[in-house]
Amino acid sequence: YAFGRTGQRTRLTEGRARTVGGRKARNEWSVLLRDHHPGYITWPEFEDNQKLLLENAHMKKNCARKSARGGRALLTGLMRCGHCGRMMRVFYGMGKGNAHRYQCRGDDAHVGSGLCIGIGGVRVDRAVAHEILDAVSERAVEAAILAAEQAERTRQDVIAAVRRELEQARYETSLAERRYELVDPAKRHVARELEARWNDALERAAQIERRLEELSSSLAASPPIDRNRLLQLAHDLPAAWNAAADMRSKQRLLHIVIQEIVCNLDDATNEAVLLIHWTGGRHSEVRVARVRSGRYPADGAPSAVKALRAMAGHWPDRELAVALNRMRCQTGDGHTWTTVRVREMRERLGLPQYVADPARPQTVTLMKTAEHFG
Structure with a gap:
């Protein structure tokens, strides 16, 4: 109600x-x-159903983690933005490629404030998968077995303490019963007080009995630990993980052992900082190097004159300008290259102009070669 x-x-x-x-x-x-x-179902079943419905509602405006829906992204529904706290979405690239990206839109859909943060998904997935395999390594499994055995011994100690407490409660109950039987019936006030104490002792003994039954049933319900089986599983899991082709199974496994992953960006080191919240309550931090924009670093870019001497006559001026900008080559004034600037520099250096010759073998770019061969 x-x-x-x-x-x-x-x-x-x-x-x-x-x-x-x-x-x-x-x-x-x-x-x-x-x-x-x-009711038709129990209250825990109702709460589990509500949680499942919330995880399956991907388009609702909430900050709960989402369920796995397949796809190439391994961390679907687990990535949370460290700036605004929203769940990060998965964006896929070209249909033929395998690249994907985790992106937080922030308030862009409502107030147009722009996107929040984003990170390429291939390296992030690889780093988290490595953490999963480390978590189920032989040493980790042995530590988990020792922790489980220690927890079982602790539960047994608690049960033994509750049993001693039950013996004490039963003794106090029998003592209160004897006192009530020995009282003079004419002394009604004393008899009423002793009867109340007897009832309290009986109720306390019943509560301890119920507690002992719950502890015993929980201990009996826990399955026995097979050390050899778990160690064999830890030894075979990396090979099974790498050989598995079903991404949905991997996603379900991650949703079991990981609660969520909070993503932040460290601009000083150009890394993505992932804070993994494991299901057991532990946390671990993983740093993933981000892909640098541009092919050549600032200190390793070739000079524009050297690049023009090597490529002039083989490509049109427009293609030369695109290539120089990709290599982070700049003009003497610090500007980017255009077709006009390339032509002026080529004429100043006395380099030949590109002339399309049908007799010469046709050259194609790397992108066109990749598209041709699929």
Whole structure:
């Protein structure tokens, strides 16, 4: 039974107070009585269904992580923007390519403030996959087995302590019972007080018994640990991961062991900083080098004169200007190259002009060669 799931609030709009209604969060409801009526499903099943529906609603405006939907991106639904807190979307490139990109749009869709941050997905996926394989390595599995054995011993110690507490509660119950039986019936006030103490002792003993049953059932429900099987799985997982072609299976595995990944950009080192939140509550940081724009670094770019002497006569002036700009070559004034500037520099150096000769073997660019051979 629930009451008070909606409410009204007042806000200022253009200098005027306006009252609007809306749904409240569950912790703000006025009344919430769970299991008040017999339901078709249990309350935990209802919460699991609501969580599943929220993860499958990819187009809703919320900050919850999303489910895996296949595709080439490994971290679909797990990447969160470290600047604004929104979930990052996946954008794919050309249909023939394998490149994809994780991009946060920010408030661009609503107020046109521009995109937030973005990072290429190939290197990020490779780095996270390496972290997954390290997490299930033999040493990690051995540490997990030791931690599980220690947790089991702790649960057994707790059960032993609860059993001793139950023995003490039963002794106090029998003592209260004997005191009640020995009291004089004529002393009704004393008998009433002893009866209340006896009832309290019985209730406390019943509570301890229920607690002991819950602990024993949880300990019995935990499966036994097969050390050899887990170590063999850790040894075979890297080969199985690299050989698997189903991306959806990999995505589901990541959604089991990873809660979310917060992405930030470090401009000083030109790296993407990934903060991985594991399901068990631990966190790890991974740094991924970003791809530098341009083919040549600033300190390794060839000189424009040297490049023109090597390419003049083989390509038109327009193609030469494009090539010089890609190699980060600049003019003496620090400007980019255009067709006019290339022609002036070529004439000043006395370099030949490109002439299309049908008898000469035709040359094609690297992009056209790749398109031709698929």
